């Protein structure tokens with residue numbers, strides 16, 4: 555139930571993975587495996603956590619850099635701590651990092667039904683640039699569109 559102010563944003567380490575995975579498995583219909591997070595750390599992606607002084611993880615983000623593009627691969631906040639500004643802090647930090655690296659654009663994809671996330675991205679200045687139809691697996695064997703969004707830095 556953490557608010558944003560008592561948390562520190564810092565690089566993710568392997569010691570954070572249990573907390574990261576616990577969040578991922580609660581918030582995603584098709585969660586990343588532990589291996590995907592390990593690969594992200596090993597490949598030098600910008601992996602961050604929002605954590606308290608005791609090491610408890612409340613949110614995380616994963617960004618892959620490809621040439622001058624930053625791709626937001628994953629971002630999530632613990633369900634009990636959503637709506638308190640943690641997601642916005644993570645998003646601001648990663649876009650500032652991308653700008654500092656002279657990236658031209660931050661790209662992401664989001665489920666078309668994920669209104670909270672789409673609202674957060676729009677508030678941060680992201681625009682919709684396309685739609686991948688029936689891209690994500692959805693409950694009851696259905697599919698959900700992916701909205702492609704970009705923030706030009």
Ligand SMILES: CC(C)(COP(=O)(O)OP(=O)(O)OC[C@H]1O[C@@H](n2cnc3c(N)ncnc32)[C@H](O)[C@@H]1OP(=O)(O)O)[C@@H](O)C(=O)NCCC(=O)NCCS
Nearest residue numbers: 581629630631636637638639640641642664670671673674
């Ligand atoms: C999307 C997510 C990361 C946002 O994190 P959060 O900490 O809850 O968001 P914040 O409290 O920082 O809110 C940021 C903005 O998001 C939007 N938002 C967040 N929760 C919202 C809600 N319940 N209703 C409406 N808008 C909401 C608002 O625009 C908000 O800004 P505002 O408070 O100035 O209105 C979080 O909801 C989450 O983990 N969701 C599940 C995983 C997920 O969908 N990840 C994104 C995949 S692309």
